[in-house]
Amino acid sequence: MSIYLIGEGTNLGIYQASFRTIFDGGRIGGAGLRAIQQNAGKDLYAVLADGRLAKWGGTAWAPFSLICGRRLRSLAFDSSGLLWCVSEAGKIVTVDADGENCKELDRPWTLKMVTFDGAGTLWAIGEAGNLASWNATTSNWSVKKQPWELKMIAYDDQQTLWGVGAAGNVAKWVNDTWVVQNIPWNSEWLAFLKADGEPNG
Numbered sequence: 001m002s003i004y005l006i007g008e009g010t011n012l013g014i015y016q017a018s019f020r021t022i023f024d025g026g027r028i029g030g031a032g033l034r035a036i037q038q039n040a041g042k043d044l045y046a047v048l049a050d051g052r053l054a055k056w057g058g059t060a061w062a063p064f065s066l067i068c069g070r071r072l073r074s075l076a077f078d079s080s081g082l083l084w085c086v087s088e089a090g091k092i093v094t095v096d097a098d099g100e101n102c103k104e105l106d107r108p109w110t111l112k113m114v115t116f117d118g119a120g121t122l123w124a125i126g127e128a129g130n131l132a133s134w135n136a137t138t139s140n141w142s143v144k145k146q147p148w149e150l151k152m153i154a155y156d157d158q159q160t161l162w163g164v165g166a167a168g169n170v171a172k173w174v175n176d177t178w179v180v181q182n183i184p185w186n187s188e189w190l191a192f193l194k195a196d197g198e199p200n201g
Contacts, residue, residue: 006033006189010049029060035074038193047072064099074113086111113152118159156192
């Protein structure tokens with residue numbers, strides 16, 4: 001399994017768990033990154049260091065115009081392929097994969113990022129580093145008790161929860177606690193990306 005990490009210098013690293021090594025790819029396409037993610041078709045999208053959303057064109061990033069006039073912190077795809085971004089102001093902004101039809105959602109909390117689990121549940125990291133899921137019944141966030149201040153979270157193919165702590169350390173959630181992974185990298189973001197020909201799921 002390969003874990004893609006964005007470091008404090010906005011550079012992209014690839015960690016090979018089987019070899020316990022990390023390859024520093026630098027600023028791919030000449031651009032620093034805040035966040036990176038893939039849609040179901042394996043198209044690669046990122047939030048660049050300047051807060052613009054961009055799509056990978058094979059050799060360089062192709063930035064979109066500012067989404068709803070906002071610079072972004074993070075991005076995630078839902079099961080329909082819609083992008084859910086978090087603006088620098090901590091608000092959720094949705095937009096399609098062509099960078100069109102943006103909408104800012106009125107949700108409580110100032111957020112760092114959002115993501116979805118395999119069941120389609122929306123999860124978020126608040127400005128204070130707390131973890132919560134969206135409760136459609138109460139129209140509010142339900143806080144999950146956990147011991148860390150978090151930067152972000154991600155789910156792998158087995159629906160194991162991973163997190164990046166405030167100190168840049170990477171861990172996975174096992175038996176109701178965070179188990180720190182021995183990854184020599186101060187991280188801001190992590191993602192599980194697939195190469196062409198590699199099956200989804």
